[in-house]
Amino acid sequence: MSWATRVRRIRTGAEKRFPVLTELTSRLVSGNLLDSGTRLAAQAFLAAVPLLFAVAAFAPSSVRDQLRESLRAMFGLRGAADQELQQVLNGGDAGGLRETTGIVGALVALISATSFSRAMARVCERAWALPKAGTRIAAWRWTVWLLALVLVVFLQAPIRDGFGAGAWLGLPLYFLLSTGVWLWTQHLLLVKRVPWLPLLPGALLAGTASTVLGITAHLYMPTALDRALAEYGSLGLVLTLLSWMIVVCAALTFAFTIGAVLAQEPPLDRYLGTDRE
Template structure:
């Protein structure tokens, strides 16, 4: 029993000396972050597929071409994988896809896709240990965030290429844009209950993680997608994309949570962190 007591003493000493690390370990172990990341990835996939078909049916050709270029730049698409994307984004000449989808179908797609926004909201709320915001306050934020995310994906191509200069400029631009996106994302989906400054560590960590993953995606994804298409057909494409989304979602979930813990350091506690909002309710 002596060694057990010694271990407890070492743990207590570590918690006194490094309270941030102790709190971070406790938060990461108690929040089921891997489960949250898996759910976030599943909702992202379920939102992206119908949105892709909706854009193919209703968006002008310039928007479809821009989306194709951005996806090619994001994943380094080549060969069969690129052809699959082009096939989805090129609607039939007779407009049958638009007739099948319809305005009502487009509205249903948009509403169902907000499940991704809701999952992202839950990730942010769990990171900050906040209750769920009331639906009346949060609903419009889910739609706005989803539409803004589509715009961010659309501009990924030129940003990643440094507007024609190259990756040496594009990579820092992606990082800087990511900071702004994830700072705004947290503030919006938390319904303004956390001040801007405390959200900065999470935005920095998330942007850094996603920038690093975007660089590896250009190296890994083209070969993985084309091999899966050759061996398993479209199902292989789904499996690879879902696996990648799980990695990305895990990076987002952990980065936002770590950022929330770091933001509650004593040096930042003098700044306003959370504010009560009407309509918030207990989870």
């Protein structure tokens, strides 16, 4: 018996015994997940930049300080990178920045930021092989999701610190919050077309990925940001942050897709109410 024949028999046997592997492999190969994650990261970056300037222009100093602390907690910012962030949020003339930005500009920034919400909704729909939801039904959900995500970002510093108790409490709190956010995200952006329970595997995978990447960011990002800033200036800072966003968004895209497949295939389908028979 040739080696190729033996491999085909092993694969056929595995597919019969574990049909979820066939579907999972097919989705991961044909779903262009990395492309979807890259597009999602680009939309996230394009949404974050104008919102950051809008906060710097219109938010009170206490809100700007809270945002700076949360971004520090998320990326482990220090040194030159932290000074750049502080300059953006507090270094300029607020009155002049308001005149430059303007109320209309801030509203346009918020509306354009919903492109990130639409991209996230499309990732969820592709994970579950669902058609695109109608704009009238989904439009308000995009705005609500975006505002909720901004609130979660603002709360990162106290949550990761366990509200003063330390990392021993902050880490499980962050995992639970991440899982809850991604569970709610799927339910909201899928326009309730999928019940809560089948969404749980994807939420757990996304929460795990977010937690692991959150820990990794503290180990990798400070050095990477300082090196990029020293070698390439602000452009290096932008490229490093965008690269990290691609990693995060790709991880979320894979998590939602894998979770959807696991929820619809044996053995979990019997317990999650997605059994097609």
